[in-house]
Amino acid sequence: MPAAINDAPMWQSVAKAIGALTAGDDAARQYDIAAERIQSALLNVTLPTFSGLDMGVRAEPARLVGGDYIDVFTRGDHLVFGLGDASGKSLGAAINALMLRYLLRGLMQVLGKDQLADVVKHANDVVIDDFAETDYFITLLVGSLHPQSGALQIVNAGHEPPLLLRNDAADVEVIGSHGIVLGVDVHANYQRLETTLAVADRLVIYTDGLTEASNERGELFTLARVRERFLTHRYLNAQELADALFEDVKAYSNDNMRDDTTILVVQIGRAHV
Numbered sequence: 001m002p003a004a005i006n007d008a009p010m011w012q013s014v015a016k017a018i019g020a021l022t023a024g025d026d027a028a029r030q031y032d033i034a035a036e037r038i039q040s041a042l043l044n045v046t047l048p049t050f051s052g053l054d055m056g057v058r059a060e061p062a063r064l065v066g067g068d069y070i071d072v073f074t075r076g077d078h079l080v081f082g083l084g085d086a087s088g089k090s091l092g093a094a095i096n097a098l099m100l101r102y103l104l105r106g107l108m109q110v111l112g113k114d115q116l117a118d119v120v121k122h123a124n125d126v127v128i129d130d131f132a133e134t135d136y137f138i139t140l141l142v143g144s145l146h147p148q149s150g151a152l153q154i155v156n157a158g159h160e161p162p163l164l165l166r167n168d169a170a171d172v173e174v175i176g177s178h179g180i181v182l183g184v185d186v187h188a189n190y191q192r193l194e195t196t197l198a199v200a201d202r203l204v205i206y207t208d209g210l211t212e213a214s215n216e217r218g219e220l221f222t223l224a225r226v227r228e229r230f231l232t233h234r235y236l237n238a239q240e241l242a243d244a245l246f247e248d249v250k251a252y253s254n255d256n257m258r259d260d261t262t263i264l265v266v267q268i269g270r271a272h273v
Contacts, residue, residue: 034091035091035094038094038098039066039094041101042068042069042070042097042098042101043059043060043061043068043069043070043262044059045057045059045070045071047072048072048073048074048079050147051147052147052148052268052269053079053145053147053266053267053268054237054238054265054266054267054269055072055238055239055264055265055266055267056237056238056240056241056242056243056263056264056265057070057239057263057264058242058243058245058246058261058263059260059261059262059263060209060246060257060260060261061260062209062257062258062259062260062261066093066094066259067085067086067087067088067093067094067096067138067260068083068084068085068086068097068207068209068260068261068262069082069083069086069097069098069100069101069262070082070083070262070264071083071101071104072264073105075108075112076113077146077147077148078145079144079145079146079147079266080113080142080143080144081142081143081144081266082101082142082143083159083205083206083207083262083264084097084100084101084138084139084140084141084159085097085139085159085260086100086136087136087137087138088136093136096130096131096136096138097138099130100123100138100140100182103123103126104119104140104142107119107122113144113153114144116142116143116144116153116154116155116192117155117189117190117192119142119155120140120142120155120157120179120182120190121188121189121190123140123157123182124182124183124186125186127182127183128182128184128185128186130183131183136183137158137182137184138157138182138183139158139159139160139181139182140156140157140158140159141154141156141159141160141162141178141205142154142155143162143205145197145266147268149196150196150197150198150268151194151196152194152195152196152203153192153193153194154175154193154194155190155191155192155193156177156178156179156190156193157178157179157180157181157182157188157190158178158179158180158181158182159178160205160208160210161174161175161176161178161223162174162175162203162204162205163175163203163204163205163226163227163230164195164201164203164204165201165202165204165230165231165234166198166201167198167199167201171227172227172230172231174223174227175193175195177193179191197266198268199269200267200268201267201268201269202230202234202238202241202266202267203265203267204226204242204245204264204265205264205265205266206226206245206261206262206263206264207259207261207262207263209249209257209259209260209261209262210226210245210246210249210263211223211226212259213249213250213252213253213257213259213261214253214258215252215254216254221249221252221253225248229244229248230245233245237267238266238267239265241265242263242265245263246261246263249261
């Protein structure tokens with residue numbers, strides 16, 4: 001295992017969470033403390049600052065703890081991001097997602113931002129070993145962006161397809177090619193997709209809590225509605241766009257979001273503040 005995965009600051013939150021399960025007076029309170037710490041590690045991110053890059057994030061659990069995670073960090077002059085969704089809605093799903101978050105950090109440090117397909121392949125190998133004789137799986141999307149050139153690389157393992165709205169485009173592009181989810185196929189191979197973002201182009205990455213939210217009639221919000229609302233909100237800044245998309249889905253579901261929802265918006269051409 002790469003040494004970076006054992007980085008003490010990363011694993012302190014895990015150790016504290018697990019320790020909370022055996023400390024204190026009340027079992028329910030112990031569970032809540034652990035869940036809150038793990039949920040915070042999964043969904044609370046500090047967005048790095050890049051000149052000429054605008055970013056926004058909205059991450060909301062449907063319950064006390066769930067299986068979504070988001071991570072945004074830097075490697076040299078590149079922005080690196082990962083979004084994942086572990087199957088299940090329990091503390092176990094959150095721990096699986098947290099394991100993957102730290103695993104990817106370590107693999108990225110060892111293999112580098114230019115080996116995204118290998119990073120995901122190695123992550124799949126580890127997850128398969130960890131999920132042996134279970135029906136668990138994890139969706140994952142990992143990418144890197146060079147803000148100055150706009151060069152974007154993405155590897156998708158069964159995750160929701162990213163959405164790209166070019167500055168002068170009339171419709172939203174769906175970056176739809178992806179491989180199989182992690183934890184299922186030991187022989188899975190993953191392909192790196194490449195494109196270039198120009199000034200004012202916008203990228204939206206999200207989990208399926210956005211598309212699979214349902215109204216009182218059981219009708220899903222759907223990818224088509226997300227694309228429609230993206231167009232409606234296209235002139236908002238990145239954080240406003242992330243918030244607006246979430247609020248649209250929340251209103252559609254009558255404030256009854258049954259799954260975790262995570263949204264990351266990235267735009268070239270506006271300074272993050």
